[in-house]
Amino acid sequence: MKKFNSRGFEMSFTWIFAIIVGIFVLILAFILISKIIGVGNIHIDAKVAKEIGILLNPLETGFEEGKTSSFSIPGNSRIISKCYPDSRFGRQVVAVSQFNFNKWSDTDVDAGFSNKYIFANKTTEGRKFYVFAKPFDFPFKVTDLIYITSASDEYCFIGSPENIEDELSGMNQANFFTTDCREDEGIIKVCFAGSSCDINVKYDDGSGSVLKDGETMYFETDALMYAAIFSEFELYECQIKRLMQRLDSLSQLYMDKIVFSASKGCDSNLNPELIQLSSFASSLSSSNNLGQIKAIVDKAEQVNNRAGCSLW
């Protein structure tokens, strides 16, 4: 009981005890609730990251390619794309961070996939995201490369070759412009001629390089050109290593298949090329060396096309 007398304010021991322990209990409850909310946020982030990876499964193309699809996440979110080249096929990791209570949620939990190759900025932010896929044939199909861009990132392709322009226009992706680009500060300019844009591409019949953020990424095939345009240097180089790991494994698979085919009178004479391909792919250190493999790839393709029984 509070008592007021001439000496001032007085409080009984019971009240003091109740207030102290009450505060302690309230703090405990507050910590518990914030922990539960935190775990809930991590749960949602991990679930969304895994779902993104799973929803990319149908993008494994048949023979249709260059189709765009999109997905939306409720609330402003960041898709964080990471790549690890260790182990047999390396790992593609996707993490999601959502903007809640005026801050970005922590992304300790992420979803990993060995069979996905996603090319995007390390952090892609927005609510709506566009996805398209393109097969990477080198010389046989290695995988489908997946490109993710945020709807809020607009790309303007200036001076692109006719085949690239046709492909981009055919996609009908709302954030890609090939003609009538707005003069907007936020728009990302991709130039195929000139060197004063955000991204500068040197393109020569499927080979070339992409200069982005002061780093040069080399490519062979259009699929890797898009990969270099939409991703960042470190991620691109890591994914190239992973792609070469898969190429190495597939080369060995085709070498074993030759034994099966030969027993049925189907000799494709591709063993020397596949051995070379496997050896170069397993030792590739950067995209700069892709040109060396391309010569073997072209040779293997020629032999395969000429063979009575094509191996792939």
Place this chain on the structure above:
Amino acid sequence: MVNKKTRPKSRNTPSLTENKGGQLKIQQMAFVLLAITLFFVLAGLFALVFLISGLKGGATALEEKNALLLVTKLANSPEFSCGGSYGSDRVNCIDADKVMVLSKNIERYSKFWGVNSIEVRKIYPEEESLLCTLGNYPNCNSIIIKSGTGYVHENFVTLCRKEQDGGDTYNNCDIAKLLVSYEQK
């Protein structure tokens, strides 16, 4: 003169009954606080159990979704697909020779697709069920690429291989099922 020993007690010093009442109140308070703490602990435990069961359910649902979506497109994966080796390009066509080779080297791909098991089972023309090995291939109808148990999703595919008749080589294609199983968490 007032004797100090018989002086009435000061108002600030509680009497024996007041002391007992105070002790009782403290005991009551302690019990109430104990009950409140216990309530929070129980509520926390309940929330935790609810959260964990939700996580497990969510993980299983995601595994199922992965298997379901994967089975529809796995046949077009380069490790399985016919590509152009059987004439024109075919969708959902599995190269039996390639898959046989893959089944012998599956340790390379152990966690690659994130599923428990993968099997290709020929369903037409109908034959007696026989597991494929290097010894009996192609006179068999079930290629187990990755063995395991779990809930199964399946999809119809074409299963093609090269055959030899006399000196001629030709393409032999059958109707098959691709079965993919996932683990329940």
